[in-house]
Amino acid sequence: xxxxxxxxxxxxxxxxxxxxxxxxxxxxxxxxxxxxxxxxxxxxxxxxxxxxxxxxxxxxxxxxxxxxxxxxxxxxxxxxxxxxxxxxxxxxxxxxxxxxxxxxxxxxxxxxxxxxxxxxxxxxxxxxxxxxxxxxxxxxxxxxxxxxxxxxxxxxxxxxxxxxxxxx
Amino acid sequence: xxxxxxxxxxxxxxxxxxxxxxxxxxxxxxxxxxxxxxxxxxxxxxxxxxxxxxxxxxxxxxxxxxxxxxxxxxxxxxxxxxxxxxxxxxxxxxxxxxxxxxxxxxxxxxxxxxxxxxxxxxxxxxxxxxxxxxxxxxxxxxxxxxxxxxxxxxxxxxxxxxxxxxxx
DNA sequence: CAGTATCCTGTCCGATACTG
DNA sequence: CAGTATCGGACAGGATACTG
Numbered sequence: 001x002x003x004x005x006x007x008x009x010x011x012x013x014x015x016x017x018x019x020x021x022x023x024x025x026x027x028x029x030x031x032x033x034x035x036x037x038x039x040x041x042x043x044x045x046x047x048x049x050x051x052x053x054x055x056x057x058x059x060x061x062x063x064x065x066x067x068x069x070x071x072x073x074x075x076x077x078x079x080x081x082x083x084x085x086x087x088x089x090x091x092x093x094x095x096x097x098x099x100x101x102x103x104x105x106x107x108x109x110x111x112x113x114x115x116x117x118x119x120x121x122x123x124x125x126x127x128x129x130x131x132x133x134x135x136x137x138x139x140x141x142x143x144x145x146x147x148x149x150x151x152x153x154x155x156x157x158x159x160x161x162x163x164x165x166x167x168x
Numbered sequence: 169x170x171x172x173x174x175x176x177x178x179x180x181x182x183x184x185x186x187x188x189x190x191x192x193x194x195x196x197x198x199x200x201x202x203x204x205x206x207x208x209x210x211x212x213x214x215x216x217x218x219x220x221x222x223x224x225x226x227x228x229x230x231x232x233x234x235x236x237x238x239x240x241x242x243x244x245x246x247x248x249x250x251x252x253x254x255x256x257x258x259x260x261x262x263x264x265x266x267x268x269x270x271x272x273x274x275x276x277x278x279x280x281x282x283x284x285x286x287x288x289x290x291x292x293x294x295x296x297x298x299x300x301x302x303x304x305x306x307x308x309x310x311x312x313x314x315x316x317x318x319x320x321x322x323x324x325x326x327x328x329x330x331x332x333x334x335x336x
Numbered sequence: 337c338a339g340t341a342t343c344c345t346g347t348c349c350g351a352t353a354c355t356g
Numbered sequence: 357c358a359g360t361a362t363c364g365g366a367c368a369g370g371a372t373a374c375t376g
Contacts, residue, residue, distance in 0.1 A: 010278045010279075011195075011198070011268075011278060011279060012264070012265050012267075012268025012269045012272065012273060012277070012278060012279060013194065013195065013198050013261065013264050013265055013268060014195060015268050015272045015273070016264050016265075016267060016268035016272060017191055017194065017195075018272075019272070021191050022368070022369095023185055023189050023368085023369090024368090024369085026181065026185065027179075027181065027182060027185075030179070030181050033305075033310070034310065034323060034324065038337085038338080039337080039338050039339060040337060040338070040339095043338090043339095045323070048369085048370095049369065049370050049371070049372090050338085050339065050340080051339090051340075051341080051342090051369085051370090051371095052368075052369055052370080053339090054338095054339065054340075055368085055369090056368095064271075075337090075338090075376070076338095077337080077338070078338080078339095085271045088267060088270065088271065089267055090304070090305070091263045091266070091267070091292075091293070091294040091303070092260065092263045092264050092267055093181065094294055094303060095259045095260045095263045095294060096180070096181050096184050096260050097180050097181055097184075097310075098259070099180075099184060099256060099257055099259070099260055100180030100181060100183050100184035101180045101313075102256065103232075103253045103256065104180065104183045104184060104186075104187070105180060105183070105315065107315045108313065108314045108315035109180070109313035109314060109315055109316075110178045110179060110180060110312070110313050110315045110316045110317065110320055111178075111179060111180060111310050111311065111312055111313055111316060111320060111324055112310070112311060112313045113303065113308055113309070113310060113311075114308065114309060114310075114311045115296075115307070115308055116305075116306055116307055116308055116309045117307070119311070122296040122297075122298075122303060122308055123296060123297040123298060124259075124294050124295075124296065124297075124303050125259070125294070125295060125296075125297040126259040126262055126263060126292050126293070126294055126295075127292075127293060127294075127295050127300075128283075128290040128291060128292065128293075129290075129291040129292075129293040130290075130291060132295075132300060135259070135262060135281065135290060135292050136258070137201075137258070137284075138284055139283070139284055139285070140281050140282065140283055140284055140290055141281070141282060141284045142201070142202065142265075142279050142280070142281060142282075143279065143280060143281075143282045143287070144278070144279055145269075145276065145277035145278050145279055145280045146276045146277060147273065147275045147276035147277055147278045148277075148278045148279060149278065152278055152279060155202060155213070156202065156279055190348075191348085191349090192348090192349085206357085206358080207357075207358050207359065208357060208358070208359095211358090211359095216349085216350090217349065217350050217351070217352090218358085218359065218360080219349085219350090219351095219359090219360075219361080219362090220348075220349055220350075221359090222358095222359065222360075223348090223349095243356070243357090243358090244358095245357075245358070246358080246359095337376100338375100338376095339374105339375085339376095340373100340374080340375075340376105341372100341373085341374075341375095342371100342372085342373085342374100343370105343371085343372090343373105344369100344370080344371085344372105345368105345369090345370080345371105346367100346368090346369085346370100347366105347367090347368085347369100348365105348366090348367085348368085349364105349365090349366085349367100350363100350364090350365085350366100351362105351363085351364090351365105352361100352362085352363085353360105353361080353362085353363105354359105354360080354361075354362100355358100355359085355360075355361100356357100356358090356359095356360105
């Protein structure tokens with residue numbers, strides 16, 4: 001959160017939010033995926049105030065999601081490009097698009113994921129990479145992993161039955 | 169964002185963030201998925217201040233992600249349960265977990281998605297529901313949909329070649 | 337073009353105290 | 357148990373002016 005940053009150290013969701021939790025961060029990443037890389041790209045695309053853009057770009061660079069790269073020497077100019085870590089945020093973004101389109105688009109879809117060759121609309125769903133099975137409850141659930149805290153372990157039984165009504 | 173709520177009306181990501189953009193919102197949803205439903209559940213699990221919890225629950229109910237349901241009459245008691253819209257947020261959450269585990273878990277995974285029956289670890293990936301193909305660039309990309317604004321349409325060609333370097 | 341420097345407002349959030 | 361009420365701090369974000 002803002003100041004305290006409670007020991008959410010246990011949860012990968014909380015930890016992810018430490019890096020992309022601000023509104024602009026995700027929107028900046030979204031733009032980076034569409035090819036934006038320069039300060040001005042982001043600014044005119046997003047309509048963000050320049051000081052905020054500076055701040056958000058800085059935290060994204062510090063988090064290792066963007067890389068600040070010099071692309072000109074005279075004068076010194078920098079661009080911000082997605083790192084590997086940043087690029088792998090794409091599934092989250094696309095899942096968010098799918099969800100938003102499904103539930104918050106009364107007038108139809110404004111942007112969507114399509115096959116780059118055929119142009120056919122894709123319907124993003126989460127599956128297990130190995131088996132290809134649809135990742136949904138109750139077939140799958142959250143469980144405490146090796147590095148779980150005691151508290152986490154208490155909430156997500158490592159592997160045994162859950163209390164009824166609980167759906168991970 | 170905070171006050172202005174710029175006309176991000178075009179983008180489903182921005183629109184989604186209007187509803188789950190605050191830190192606590194996502195964390196509350198995460199807890200709701202694990203079975204938390206009462207005020208006290210959320211409060212003790214999250215360590216959130218009661219007034220904030222009230223506010224966040226209220227906005228989540230207003231957004232239609234949680235439903236406030238009376239479960240006792242004398243005295244009046246309410247619980248907060250996921251709606252269908254809220255439940256379908258799960259893929260986003262799980263994608264976020266996968267990403268967080270991959271990139272922000274130096275000491276190993278604290279929580280993870282597993283097969284509820286066998287206990288086997290799942291590896292969440294995004295695919296196209298119909299074809300089962302892995303949803304990644306450059307095979308897939310973002311495109312302007314039917315309800316796209318002119319601005320969106322300019323940025324995401326509805327369906328033709330993109331400028332080189334752009335990866336949706 | 338790519339930012340930096342100020343100033344300001346809104347509000348997220350925490351802490352605490354109180355109520356039926 | 358399930359909140360409401362109030363206070364105060366930190367900071368996200370906006371607006372604007374300025375610089376190499």
